[in-house]
Amino acid sequence: MKTRLETLCKKNVADCTYEELYRALLALVKEESGKRQEETKGRKLYYISAEFLIGKLLSNNLINLGMYEEVDKILKENGKSMAELEEAEPEPSLGNGGLGRLAACFLDSLATLNLPGDGVGLRYHCGLFHQNFKNNLQNETPDYWLNGAQWADDGKKTYSVSLAGKEYEAHLYQLDVTGYEGRTNKLNLFDLDTVDESIIEEGISFDKEDIAKNLTLFLYPDDSDEAGRKLRIYQQYFMVSAGAQMILEECVQRGCTLHDLADYAAIQINDTHPSMVIPELIRLLVEKGIAFEEAVKIVTKTCAYTNHTILAEALEKWPEEYLEEVVPQLMPVIRKLDKIVKKKTKDESVSIIDEDGRVHMANMDIHFTHSTNGVAALHTEILKDSELNNFYKMYPEKFNNKTNGITFRRWLLSCNHELAGFIESLIGGGFKKDAMELRKLAAFESDKEVLKRLMEIKADNKKKLAEWIQKKQGVSVNPDSMFSIQSKRLHEYKRQQLNLLYLIHQYFEIKEGHLPAAPVTAVFGAKAAPAYRIAKDIIHALLTLSEVIAEDAEVSKWIQVVFIENYNVTAAEKMIPACDLSEQISLASKEASGTGNMKFMLNGAVTLGTLDGANVEIRDCVGDENIYIFGQNSPQVIRRYERGDYCAREWYETDPNIRRAVDFIAGEQMMGKGDKKSLERLKNELVGKDWFQTFPDFSAYAVRKNQAVADYAVNPEKWAKMALKNISGAGFFSSDRTIEEYNKDIWHLG
Numbered sequence: 003m004k005t006r007l008e009t010l011c012k013k014n015v016a017d018c019t020y021e022e023l024y025r026a027l028l029a030l031v032k033e034e035s036g037k038r039q040e041e042t043k044g045r046k047l048y049y050i051s052a053e054f055l056i057g058k059l060l061s062n063n064l065i066n067l068g069m070y071e072e073v074d075k076i077l078k079e080n081g082k083s084m085a086e087l088e089e090a091e092p093e094p095s096l097g098n099g100g101l102g103r104l105a106a107c108f109l110d111s112l113a114t115l116n117l118p119g120d121g122v123g124l125r126y127h128c129g130l131f132h133q134n135f136k137n138n139l140q141n142e143t144p145d146y147w148l149n150g151a152q153w154a155d156d157g158k159k160t161y162s163v164s165l166a167g168k169e170y171e172a173h174l175y176q177l178d179v180t181g182y183e184g185r186t187n188k189l190n191l192f193d194l195d196t197v198d199e200s201i202i203e204e205g206i207s208f209d210k211e212d213i214a215k216n217l218t219l220f221l222y223p224d225d226s227d228e229a230g231r232k233l234r235i236y237q238q239y240f241m242v243s244a245g246a247q248m249i250l251e252e253c254v255q256r257g258c259t260l261h262d263l264a265d266y267a268a269i270q271i272n273d274t275h276p277s278m279v280i281p282e283l284i285r286l287l288v289e290k291g292i293a294f295e296e297a298v299k300i301v302t303k304t305c306a307y308t309n310h311t312i313l314a315e316a317l318e319k320w321p322e323e324y325l326e327e328v329v330p331q332l333m334p335v336i337r338k339l340d341k342i343v344k345k346k347t348k349d350e351s352v353s354i355i356d357e358d359g360r361v362h363m364a365n366m367d368i369h370f371t372h373s374t375n376g377v378a379a380l381h382t383e384i385l386k387d388s389e390l391n392n393f394y395k396m397y398p399e400k401f402n403n404k405t406n407g408i409t410f411r412r413w414l415l416s417c418n419h420e421l422a423g424f425i426e427s428l429i430g431g432g433f434k435k436d437a438m439e440l441r442k443l444a445a446f447e448s449d450k451e452v453l454k455r456l457m458e459i460k461a462d463n464k465k466k467l468a469e470w471i472q473k474k475q476g477v478s479v480n481p482d483s484m485f486s487i488q489s490k491r492l493h494e495y496k497r498q499q500l501n502l503l504y505l506i507h508q509y510f511e512i513k514e515g516h517l518p519a520a521p522v523t524a525v526f527g528a529k530a531a532p533a534y535r536i537a538k539d540i541i542h543a544l545l546t547l548s549e550v551i552a553e554d555a556e557v558s559k560w561i562q563v564v565f566i567e568n569y570n571v572t573a574a575e576k577m578i579p580a581c582d583l584s585e586q587i588s589l590a591s592k593e594a595s596g597t598g599n600m601k602f603m604l605n606g607a608v609t610l611g612t613l614d615g616a617n618v619e620i621r622d623c624v625g626d627e628n629i630y631i632f633g634q635n636s637p638q639v640i641r642r643y644e645r646g647d648y649c650a651r652e653w654y655e656t657d658p659n660i661r662r663a664v665d666f667i668a669g670e671q672m673m674g675k676g677d678k679k680s681l682e683r684l685k686n687e688l689v690g691k692d693w694f695q696t697f698p699d700f701s702a703y704a705v706r707k708n709q710a711v712a713d714y715a716v717n718p719e720k721w722a723k724m725a726l727k728n729i730s731g732a733g734f735f736s737s738d739r740t741i742e743e744y745n746k747d748i749w750h751l752g
């Protein structure tokens with residue numbers, strides 16, 4: 003391997019720059035992964051998704067191809083390090099959060115399980131924005147991740163896509179997805195050659211109407227205005243039309259007559275963003291001579307839909323006139339599908355086109371695919387019982403649950419070598435392919451040496467994170483404090499504001515002499531959607547609080563607030579192995595699943611959470627004594643919404659702790675450092691609305707969290723045992739298990 007590397011670099015490894023080594027390894031990995039491509043027989047999956055949050059690929063590919071140890075050794079022998087090499091690789095910026103990362107984990111598991119399954123998506127030039135903080139406010143700038151050597155190669159193919167009556171060429175790019183000791187699949191990403199980064203003005207603003215230049219510029223550009231929303235339709239149709247053409251072409255090449263499309267292809271629609279693939283496929287099949295009714299049947303048999311949220315505002319509904327303008331060729335199909343539904347039932351709530359002329363994408367998905375799944379047991383039950391109950395009554399056989407999972411290759415083997423090696427020394431390496439083998443770790447729950455070593459590894463990882471934060475942000479954190487981490491998209495339902503209120507509460511407690519059991523470092527990582535004002539206000543409040551506390555000698559001994567700039571997969575890989583307390587505090591019923599919760603437990607953190615999403619199943623796997631659960635449960639929350647009698651102001655007026663913390667947000671100290679308008683707006687939002695019911699859970703949260711801090715400080719052995727139980731109970735959350743279930747119940751691949 004060393005010779006191959008040196009031939010590629012044309013010099014000794016020791017004399018290479020990291021950039022040169024990165025390029026050489028990129029070529030080597032591509033050569034190796036190419037050898038593992040296999041001919042597809044039978045049914046092949048196409049996972050269509052607007053997001054694939056794949057993260058950096060070098061280390062992960064090296065691990066999957068069995069080359070990591072050797073490369074690591076060569077680097078070390080030549081005075082180089084893998085960590086610095088990783089810095090040379092830009093992180094692809096192709097996703098927002100959980101939904102996109104899930105798609106990436108699924109691709110890894112498909113290839114690992116030797117299943118034929120490709121991704122289909124878009125190649126956004128600047129991806130999601132790059133986040134930086136200025137005056138304690140979030141600033142967005144373009145993320146030029148495409149500069150430099152790339153994993154994706156030119157697929158040398160284009161497909162013509164008609165948008166608002168004009169033809170655009172969708173250019174295919176492809177990158178290899180390597181399985182762990184498995185096959186190589188493809189991620190197909192479409193792009194438009196005429197896209198022009200020079201149209202970006204200040205920050206991430208650009209002319210939203212210049213489609214030829216802006217189409218694949220950004221992921222989910224601001225949709226707070228009409229032009230932004232239409233651009234999303236342009237992007238979505240560009241993706242699904244090119245994807246549908248590619249799928250049909252591949253299937254025909256493999257011998258498909260199109261009548262038997264479902265024997266060759268399974269198409270998974272990841273949330274509603276790719277929903278237009280349904281009418282597009284029907285349109286294409288009809289164009290190729292298949293009768294409309296038959297085309298509908300074929301597409302229904304081929305496609306399946308995954309729902310990732312119950313939040314009504316996130317379920318896409320496009321005005322008919324937008325679709326008429328952007329994709330006029332689809333409207334006759336969509337209208338015919340709507341007629342079929344209206345003939346079937348009088349129930350307006352399941353219509354595709356409502357009386358206001360809005361097209362409900364999820365409704366179309368449920369009627370015209372053969373499977374609708376939720377992403378955690380509780381989420382699927384809520385879909386069946388309330389949100390989608392009318393659909394469930396029509397098609398009980400279509401509904402199923404597929405609890406999310408994560409790939410242990412990236413979220414353990416790659417991000418936490420030390421822990422992975424230690425686990426292997428205890429129970430062997432079988433867990434890498436059969437995650438349930440982690441259960442064997444439970445045998446060591448009373449082994450003092452094992453528990454001690456586990457905590458040493460955690461301490462090492464905390465030290466590494468502290469060094470990284472110091473280097474990146476110039477902030478010094480105490481690695482001996484307890485690390486509580488909340489990292490995920492910034493959204494009110496995820497309730498970073500509840501954590502904020504707790505930290506303020508602790509500030510007062512310390513001032514009054516009620517000292518915590520241990521010093522705590524509260525770490526946050528989150529991006530807020532550029533047009534989401536309150537989310538940005540929460541970031542501002544946390545950053546301002548961080549300053550207020552840092553300047554207070556009395557309080558800063560006990561609490562430190564650190565907000566990681568530009569949270570992404572790379573940051574997550576450093577934060578998760580270093581976490582003691584995993585904050586999963588969404589309002590019960592609102593977080594469909596969560597996947598960060600799984601990554602944290604796998605790395606030996608203990609969860610502090612509500613009974614929401616997959617937290618419920620985490621509790622089932624680790625037992626009540628190894629998780630800190632608090633707050634209202636989902637039926638209680640749903641009832642409160644139904645009664646409509648939640649009054650935040652009453653809680654504010656009657657609970658002095660809540661009032662004290664909320665008043666502090668817009669009080670003298672915060673105002674002295676922060677933006678008056680933003681802080682006041684946040685306070686008013688909480689007191690006047692608090693739509694995600696932060697206050698009713700506040701005191702339970704504070705009690706449970708203080709209990710966790712005390713357990714951590716007073717009884718380290720108990721804590722270590724909890725950590726071990728979390729790792730040993732994490733096997734169920736492997737995405738290999740999730741993919742096996744999808745395959746058994748929905749896809750039937752190969």
Ligand code: 26V
Pocket residue numbers: 099100101102104273310311313315316377406493593594595596597615
């Ligand atoms: C999107 C939007 C956009 C408009 C404003 C409000 C809003 C709220 C939520 C969303 C989420 C869209 C779908 C999504 O990303 N769902 C996430 O999917 C993960 C993978 O299944 C799951 O773990 C997370 O719980 C779920 O939030």
